[in-house]
Amino acid sequence: MKRLAWLLLFAVPLLVHDEVVLTILVFTYILGMLAVSFNLIFGYTGQLSMFHAAAFGVGAYVTELAMTHLGVSFWVGMLLAALFVEGISLVVGSICFRFKLREFYFAVVTLAFSEMVRLVVLNWNSVTNGSLGINLTTKPTIWIPTQGLIPVEGTRMWYYLSLVALMAMVVTCTRIVHSWMGRCFAAIRLNDGLANALGIDVFRYQLVSFLVGNAGAAIAGALYAYYLGYIEPGYLSIDQSLAIVAMVLLGGRASMIGPIIGALILTALPHIINFSAELRVMIYGLILILTILVMPKGIVGTLAALRAAPAAAGSYAKRSDVL
Amino acid sequence: MFFEAQNLTKRFGGITAVSDLSFSIEREEIVAIFGPNGSGKTTLLSLIAGVVRPTAGILIWKSRRLEGRPPHEIAAAGIVKTFQNPQLFAELSVTQHVMIAAHLRLQRQLGVRRIKTLFRADGGSAELADRVDHVLRLCRLTELRDEPAVSLSYGAEKMLGVAMALMCEPELLLLDEPATGLGQEEIRNLDGVLRDLRDHGTTLCVIDHRVGFLGRLADRAIAMHHGSKLAEGAPGDVLRDAGVVEAYLGRPHA
Numbered sequence: 242m243k244r245l246a247w248l249l250l251f252a253v254p255l256l257v258h259d260e261v262v263l264t265i266l267v268f269t270y271i272l273g274m275l276a277v278s279f280n281l282i283f284g285y286t287g288q289l290s291m292f293h294a295a296a297f298g299v300g301a302y303v304t305e306l307a308m309t310h311l312g313v314s315f316w317v318g319m320l321l322a323a324l325f326v327e328g329i330s331l332v333v334g335s336i337c338f339r340f341k342l343r344e345f346y347f348a349v350v351t352l353a354f355s356e357m358v359r360l361v362v363l364n365w366n367s368v369t370n371g372s373l374g375i376n377l378t379t380k381p382t383i384w385i386p387t388q389g390l391i392p393v394e395g396t397r398m399w400y401y402l403s404l405v406a407l408m409a410m411v412v413t414c415t416r417i418v419h420s421w422m423g424r425c426f427a428a429i430r431l432n433d434g435l436a437n438a439l440g441i442d443v444f445r446y447q448l449v450s451f452l453v454g455n456a457g458a459a460i461a462g463a464l465y466a467y468y469l470g471y472i473e474p475g476y477l478s479i480d481q482s483l484a485i486v487a488m489v490l491l492g493g494r495a496s497m498i499g500p501i502i503g504a505l506i507l508t509a510l511p512h513i514i515n516f517s518a519e520l521r522v523m524i525y526g527l528i529l530i531l532t533i534l535v536m537p538k539g540i541v542g543t544l545a546a547l548r549a550a551p552a553a554a555g556s557y558a559k560r561s562d563v564l
Numbered sequence: 565m566f567f568e569a570q571n572l573t574k575r576f577g578g579i580t581a582v583s584d585l586s587f588s589i590e591r592e593e594i595v596a597i598f599g600p601n602g603s604g605k606t607t608l609l610s611l612i613a614g615v616v617r618p619t620a621g622i623l624i625w626k627s628r629r630l631e632g633r634p635p636h637e638i639a640a641a642g643i644v645k646t647f648q649n650p651q652l653f654a655e656l657s658v659t660q661h662v663m664i665a666a667h668l669r670l671q672r673q674l675g676v677r678r679i680k681t682l683f684r685a686d687g688g689s690a691e692l693a694d695r696v697d698h699v700l701r702l703c704r705l706t707e708l709r710d711e712p713a714v715s716l717s718y719g720a721e722k723m724l725g726v727a728m729a730l731m732c733e734p735e736l737l738l739l740d741e742p743a744t745g746l747g748q749e750e751i752r753n754l755d756g757v758l759r760d761l762r763d764h765g766t767t768l769c770v771i772d773h774r775v776g777f778l779g780r781l782a783d784r785a786i787a788m789h790h791g792s793k794l795a796e797g798a799p800g801d802v803l804r805d806a807g808v809v810e811a812y813l814g815r816p817h818a
Contacts, residue, residue: 420682421670421689428664431653438613438651440639440668440732 250404254397263396265512269505270403271465274410276488276500278457281414283486284494285423286450287430289344291352291482292333293458296326298477299358300459301466305375306368315381319463326459327452329358334451338444352479359477374473381467399468406464410457411497417453418497426450480522487525490532493539502540565624566591566767567612567643567736572621574607574791581607583791584621589736594758594768596782596799598775600812604791605771606648609738612769613645614638625736640668642735646728646742648771650721652713658724659709662699665728666692672733695731702757703727704750718745726757737761739770743777751777779803787811 254263279293303322307313313321333354342350362369369375380392383402393402417423425446428436433443466472475481484507492503507528511521536543568588574581582604589595599605610616612623614635623630625641633641653661670678673691681691700706703723708716716724722745729737739758743751751774758781762768772778778799779785785799789811795802802808 416682421667421678422682424660424664425667427656427660428653428667431656432651434615435647435651435653436664437635438615438639438645438647439665439728440636440644440671441664442636 247408251401254400260396261512263400265505265509267396267399267403267468268465268508269501270400270407271461271468272484272488272508273501273504274403274407274461274464275458276485276492276504277407277410277414277497278454278461279485280489280494280497280500281417281426281457282450282454283489284500285418285430286426286447288447288451289348289486290451290454291348291479292330292355292451292455293485294479294481295355295358295477296330296455296458297462297465297481298362298472298474299326299329300462301472301476302362302369302375303459304463305377305466305472308379315379315463315467319460322463323456323459326455330452330455331448334448338447338451352482355477355482356479359474362477363474369474372474374471376471377467379467393467403464403468406460407501410460411501414457415497422446422449480525483522483529484525487529487532489539491528491539493541493543493545495538496541496545499539499541506540565627567626568624569612570622570624572608572611572623573619574604574611574616575619580791582611582618585788585791585793586621587786587793587796589767589769592762592765592767593783594762594770594781596778596785597769597771597788598778598785598802598808599788599794603788603811605788606740607791608788609645609740609769609771612638613643613738615645639732639734640671643738644729644732644734644736645738646722646725646740648740648744650718650725652716652721652724654714655712657710657712658700658705658716658727659696661713661724662696662727662731663689663692665731666695668732669695699727699730702730702760704753719747719750722746723750723754726754730761734766736767736769739768739772741772742770743772743774755781775803 253266257263275293275297279290282288282290282293300319300322303325304315304318307318307321308315311318311321333351337347337350363372365371380394381402382390382392384390393399418426425436425441428439428441429443429446437443462476466476488503488507489500490503491506492501493499507525510516510524516524532539538546566589570586572582572585585608597605597608607616611618612630614630614633614637618631621631625643630638630641653664656664670691674681697706700709703726705720705723705727708720713721713724722742726739726742729739742754746754755777758768758770770778770782782799785797785802786793787795787802787805787808789807794807794811795805
């Protein structure tokens, strides 16, 4: 079932020739990676991190800087960016988790760190070109058996690149979530006192989840920047953090597919109806409020509950038969 | 020395919950701790498990100091405590609870190699399946294994707490009122499980108000009152001790 769904996604460019649709899907996949990696921290480990946009933005900037100043390829640059983001995340995460910041407090402190990073990016003109941002002229290259090393250009190639990247992210996160490490994350989310009593090092696994999630954001940032062709400090903005939270809440935080569905809706929406940037932020806010009020489990959670409801009613009937 | 507490004191603000208490536990014995409500029993277990830090005094575990270390390190060192009020991961199933509690077992078994299990589809749960089945059967939770913890009765919640503690494979198991909320039949089963544990080398320290159950089970008893030790010795003797009777029932009139 899941394999079939992935196969179908690979077939989409063969069936759909509309550039706009494919472009929306490329953005969906890349932002889907961002949302899935965020959900590892938020949905599975229970930490509302507002640092994700910073990891996303820094990932984009450091990839570019590494390529320009060190002369490395896009992929090496991306790897260096991920490592750099891990370094920052280690500092931010260690501080937050050592002081046992929870929920609201964790969100506020990570937001403050995120803003600090954004202000550095905004004001360090000699390196980041400040608010003007950087135009990216190079493209990532991939090696194809018959053609050798070719640049990734055009919507179709980006479609496959972003789909493979998303798939890799989903597979990695699924493995983690279903492993002993995922059980540690769930234990921390649901009852950290009990997790601690059972011998789980809460600090360590909070940090691991934060690091893995932010590495995912850095990789998504690098891809996003090179697809779009420019980087600007807006990547690290609160709006971006809010958009990520909105994607996950709208799609549903208790699943892997939920954040991707959220990413799809929030990417497609501005294209279907032409919103101005200011209005878009307002729409995100509205969606957030409505989701929390009407369907706190998100689209996927609500659908799952609807599907489970008749079954539950059936088992109840069975029990009353016994009585 | 297996386990020893010396001059252990815990004050919460102006209240002294545990006051200058010294005692020791020998390997493979069952120690009962008696005492009326508020006598400091639960605080004592919390101190040993590292949930609260002692104000003064020291704890020695296999000739190493224990006080001030965080709960997960103490659990990893071999001391695990169950909770008086069942602590659960609400939405998860009984089996998932026991799987989470297998963390230390996996850590001991595989060490750093457990990272490798992340690349396998089952994520390292195959190693645990037999052990999980065994613990569930022992605690009579097999039939409830797929139930979410929120739907369990109080007695089943208590047994799930014991099951999780067993999964940690402690050398010293601290049980805070394990029999509360259990029926006669369930208490008999618990009694069997705990004796079996002791026979297989686990040391137990148990608090309970079911003095009949615990009096028969324990090898030795300590009675507490106002955070201090009132009496110590064979369970029967301790329960007949005039001071203990008075602490529990009050001074007889007339």
